[in-house]
Amino acid sequence: MANPRFEAQLARFFYRPDEDVGAWLELAPEIAEAGEVAEELPEEFLAFELGAEVYAVPIGAVREILKVPAITGVPRVAEHVLGVMNVRGEMLPVYDLKQRLRLVDAPQRVTGPTDLPRESRVVLLKDPEGDAGILVDRVQGVVRLPLSKLEPAPNLGADRRAVAGLGRAGGNLYILLDVEAALA
Amino acid sequence: MAPPRALSEFVAEANEVLETLAHDVAVLDAQRGREPEPDLLNAIFRAAHSLKGLSGMFGQERISTLAHHLEDVLDALRLGKVLASDALLDAILDGVDVLTLMLREASGEAPSDETARRATALTETFVRLASGGQQTAVDVLDEVGLDPAIRSVFTEYEEHRLRENVKKGIALWKVRAVFSLDDFDQRLAGLNATLKPLGEVISTLPSSQPGDETSIAFDLIFGSPRPQHEIETAVQTMASVQPLTNKPVRPRLVSEPEPDAPRTRPAPRPPVFASDVSSPELTPLSSSSPSGVMQGAEPSLRSLAQTVRVDIARLDGLMNVIGELLTVRANIHRLADVARQAGATPLPKLWGQELQKEARALERKLDELQAGVLDVRMVPLGQVFDKLARLMRRLVRQSGKDVHFEVSGGDVELDKLIVEELSDPLMHLLRNALDHGVETPDRRIAQGKDARGLIRLKAQQLGNQVQIEVGDDGAGMDEGRIKQVAIERGLVTRELTDELERRDLLNLVFLPGFSTRKDVSELSGRGVGLDVVKTNLARLSGLIDIDSRRGEGTTFVLTLPLTLAIIRALIVGVADRTFAVPLNSVTEIVAVKPAELRTIERREVLEVRGQTLPFVRLSRIFGLQELPVERHFVVVIGLAQERLGLAVDALLGQEDIVTKPLGGRLKGVPGIAGATELGDRRAVLVLDVAALVEELKRPQAAVG
Numbered sequence: 001m002a003n004p005r006f007e008a009q010l011a012r013f014f015y016r017p018d019e020d021v022g023a024w025l026e027l028a029p030e031i032a033e034a035g036e037v038a039e040e041l042p043e044e045f046l047a048f049e050l051g052a053e054v055y056a057v058p059i060g061a062v063r064e065i066l067k068v069p070a071i072t073g074v075p076r077v078a079e080h081v082l083g084v085m086n087v088r089g090e091m092l093p094v095y096d097l098k099q100r101l102r103l104v105d106a107p108q109r110v111t112g113p114t115d116l117p118r119e120s121r122v123v124l125l126k127d128p129e130g131d132a133g134i135l136v137d138r139v140q141g142v143v144r145l146p147l148s149k150l151e152p153a154p155n156l157g158a159d160r161r162a163v164a165g166l167g168r169a170g171g172n173l174y175i176l177l178d179v180e181a182a183l184a
Numbered sequence: 185m186a187p188p189r190a191l192s193e194f195v196a197e198a199n200e201v202l203e204t205l206a207h208d209v210a211v212l213d214a215q216r217g218r219e220p221e222p223d224l225l226n227a228i229f230r231a232a233h234s235l236k237g238l239s240g241m242f243g244q245e246r247i248s249t250l251a252h253h254l255e256d257v258l259d260a261l262r263l264g265k266v267l268a269s270d271a272l273l274d275a276i277l278d279g280v281d282v283l284t285l286m287l288r289e290a291s292g293e294a295p296s297d298e299t300a301r302r303a304t305a306l307t308e309t310f311v312r313l314a315s316g317g318q319q320t321a322v323d324v325l326d327e328v329g330l331d332p333a334i335r336s337v338f339t340e341y342e343e344h345r346l347r348e349n350v351k352k353g354i355a356l357w358k359v360r361a362v363f364s365l366d367d368f369d370q371r372l373a374g375l376n377a378t379l380k381p382l383g384e385v386i387s388t389l390p391s392s393q394p395g396d397e398t399s400i401a402f403d404l405i406f407g408s409p410r411p412q413h414e415i416e417t418a419v420q421t422m423a424s425v426q427p428l429t430n431k432p433v434r435p436r437l438v439s440e441p442e443p444d445a446p447r448t449r450p451a452p453r454p455p456v457f458a459s460d461v462s463s464p465e466l467t468p469l470s471s472s473s474p475s476g477v478m479q480g481a482e483p484s485l486r487s488l489a490q491t492v493r494v495d496i497a498r499l500d501g502l503m504n505v506i507g508e509l510l511t512v513r514a515n516i517h518r519l520a521d522v523a524r525q526a527g528a529t530p531l532p533k534l535w536g537q538e539l540q541k542e543a544r545a546l547e548r549k550l551d552e553l554q555a556g557v558l559d560v561r562m563v564p565l566g567q568v569f570d571k572l573a574r575l576m577r578r579l580v581r582q583s584g585k586d587v588h589f590e591v592s593g594g595d596v597e598l599d600k601l602i603v604e605e606l607s608d609p610l611m612h613l614l615r616n617a618l619d620h621g622v623e624t625p626d627r628r629i630a631q632g633k634d635a636r637g638l639i640r641l642k643a644q645q646l647g648n649q650v651q652i653e654v655g656d657d658g659a660g661m662d663e664g665r666i667k668q669v670a671i672e673r674g675l676v677t678r679e680l681t682d683e684l685e686r687r688d689l690l691n692l693v694f695l696p697g698f699s700t701r702k703d704v705s706e707l708s709g710r711g712v713g714l715d716v717v718k719t720n721l722a723r724l725s726g727l728i729d730i731d732s733r734r735g736e737g738t739t740f741v742l743t744l745p746l747t748l749a750i751i752r753a754l755i756v757g758v759a760d761r762t763f764a765v766p767l768n769s770v771t772e773i774v775a776v777k778p779a780e781l782r783t784i785e786r787r788e789v790l791e792v793r794g795q796t797l798p799f800v801r802l803s804r805i806f807g808l809q810e811l812p813v814e815r816h817f818v819v820v821i822g823l824a825q826e827r828l829g830l831a832v833d834a835l836l837g838q839e840d841i842v843t844k845p846l847g848g849r850l851k852g853v854p855g856i857a858g859a860t861e862l863g864d865r866r867a868v869l870v871l872d873v874a875a876l877v878e879e880l881k882r883p884q885a886a887v888g
């Protein structure tokens with residue numbers, strides 16, 4: 001249709017539920033990338049990339065890894081809130097951690113998978129205040145970081161309060177995310 | 185050991201699809217000997233298709249292959265290439281069973297040779313059955329001279345429906361309509377509703393000659409026995425009507441032998457279905473004409489039945505209210521006349537009082553009307569209970585246990601939407617009662633219980649809520665074991681469990697991945713767990729509770745609201761976003777040109793029939809891009825005494841929505857009540873009209 005304003009409306013009109021495999025595609029990457037997620041050992045972390053840095057959260061805090069869904073922007077909220085997504089009927093917020101952690105200067109506008117590189121994912125975190133997704137550039141997989149060898153976070157100033165500590169494995173550095181602080 | 189999460193998710197999804205499939209196949213089975221309903225066949229076909237795709241995606245070759253062959257057979261069936269013979273129905277039923285077995289094996293159960301053997305045999309049967317039919321030698325569509333260019337755009341299914349119509353001597357029409365993009369979906373729905381009583385809308389095609397930038401044309405391919413002028417009268421100015429075929433469709437007599445019937449039918453078998461023109465049981469045209477099988481707008485599985493049956497007494501009630509509204513209208517007219525005749529002379533005080541009285545009566549009656557319409561949405565729970573009872577009987581038979589299944593409260597009514605969504609959770613709880621609850625007869629006797637177990641499904645209304653209980657008189661839940669399993673699975677720490685009360689311990693079974701099954705070969709591996717039941721209920725704003733006593737049994741208590749907060753909403757576009765505005769607060773919608781706006785103390789206002797209203801741009805208060813427009817659509821919001829004109833860029837239609845809270849930390853966003861999901865699953869924000877009005881009343885909110 002010539003007028004892009006109506007594209008979504010037309011798409012909705014011609015949408016057929018049986019052609020939609022979105023929900024399954026969301027699950028499929030779990031096989032390939034995080035097959036071992038079910039094992040909930042305390043030293044296991046999910047590692048993911050934000051820009052050039054590699055972050056990690058305890059596996060137990062991860063509810064699900066999603067392909068980037070459609071994200072609906074919400075007015076009047078902090079810049080690092082990208083919006084809400086519909087996860088099988090539940091409306092959950094999606095956070096832009098890169099903005100929150102000041103890894104980028106300008107907030108990005110994301111309305112769905114087409115705005116992002118293919119490897120982008122939303123990691124859905126469990127949180128007592130309500131589960132929330134974080135947008136990551138790539139999921140690396142599960143790493144084991146021996147708890148005894150974790151280092152405290154270096155003092156980097158107020159903006160980096162969301163860093164809980166550092167972990168090393170195989171010559172790589174992992175920044176451990178304090179989930180609660182990161183979503184605040 | 186729990187299967188990996190992705191696998192269990194697959195099993196969950198596949199199981200859901202398979203259950204739908206099984207339901208529908210059971211219905212099909214019950215209709216043996218009659219012509220299968222096109223809707224039902226389509227639903228079954230789609231479920232098989234989904235299962236094929238789903239299992240293929242997860243590398244479940246065996247399931248995918250069998251589903252694929254099942255799909256082929258179903259496709260042949262729905263296209264009328266083969267008949268719904270007993271052999272075919274048996275094979276389909278068997279297919280569902282084998283698929284269920286294979287899914288169990290996929291989820292960790294040891295694969296059995298028996299299943300493999302059955303699958304191979306079935307595949308052969310399916311292939312044989314599906315290829316049973318050949319295309320008809322003379323195509324009736326050629327006979328009537330259907331333009332091949334038009335023909336190429338139809339799906340095979342649509343062609344089949346065209347053919348069926350022609351065979352019955354029903355003429356085909358092309359109904360062309362041009363609608364504005366702003367509201368084409370509503371208008372198209374309106375046109376469909378107009379056409380349906382006259383025949384079957386076979387396909388809706390976006391027209392080859394689109395309108396201009398702001399409109400869209402559709403060709404509705406329509407089968408109807410009515411004469412052209414009658415259809416034209418019905419659609420009035422909405423659309424134009426032309427015959428689709430070059431040659432007239434020849435009305436056929438029922439007794440006329442059909443030259444182009446499928447040749448595959450074994451000769452001695454008496455024909456069974458209406459498509460068999462020689463059948464003595466043939467239903468007359470008027471009643472066999474399907475009520476609008478519209479491929480283009482196939483409803484999703486769950487909402488297959490978009491209709492509610494209504495007790496005539498309820499409609500009478502609504503009519504009464506409308507009668508009373510007419511009285512109110514007459515009174516208002518009278519008062520208006522008085523006012524007009526009074527001219528410049530001041531009106532008596534009595535006049536004002538009377539007007540006020542009528543206004544109040546109007547309000548009351550409208551409330552009644554609304555409540556009445558809500559009431560019409562209510563359906564008895566018996567609708568799902570019956571289905572569940574059928575499935576339970578089968579499961580009990582398979583389980584080898586002796587169980588009495590007792591159902592009560594089927595007459596309790598709930599909103600149609602809730603009732604539909606309840607069937608899966610209830611099924612799961614009933615299966616649990618059978619698997620985990622009721623013991624084997626030997627065991628029961630050993631414990632001094634009656635050999636026959638009891639499973640109860642009971643509903644009752646308590647005020648504004650409905651309580652549904654699923655209970656068994658079985659083994660009850662073993663806290664010790666639950667604790668142990670939860671710790672083993674790493675779901676909780678030992679320290680934590682020591683602090684938990686019994687009730688909280690029982691609630692551990694709602695954690696994802698929790699199961700006390702040791703032996704995966706029992707009825708296990710269904711993938712769906714109580715966690716899913718709980719989330720599904722939460723979606724319906726329902727709660728679930730457990731009452732369990734060791735040795736005496738377990739009862740799950742579900743508490744649900746009578747109606748979901750389903751509201752009608754206006755869907756609007758602002759900048760490139762979409763929002764939903766609850767219609768109950770919308771008094772009217774007007775279009776204004778920017779030049780018609782005025783300002784008062786630098787705030788924009790607008791005049792609507794003599795009244796001056798604040799004019800507020802939604803884009804501005806939400807900090808969105810302001811598009812230049814030729815005219816604003818203004819949604820006039822009335823709330824108590826306050827009125828407000830909210831400007832939006834586009835009106836996209838009306839929809840029934842359920843508002844869900846924004847999860848987590850986004851709860852209190854001012855002006856946003858929550859989000860809802862429309863057809864494409866994208867979340868759409870719902871405006872909190874009261875909060876917006878409140879906010880804009882405050883003097884500092886000089887935003888207009």
Ligand SMILES: Nc1ncnc2c1ncn2[C@@H]1O[C@H](COP(=O)(O)OP(=O)(O)O)[C@@H](O)[C@H]1O
Pocket residue numbers: 616617618620621656658659660661662693698699700701708709710711712713714715738
């Ligand atoms: N009616 C019941 N009687 C006793 N125990 C039950 C009952 N229903 C559920 N349970 C317990 O709750 C657990 C979790 O159930 P569920 O989530 O359905 O998973 P699954 O049935 O696959 O084990 C079961 O393993 C069982 O221990």
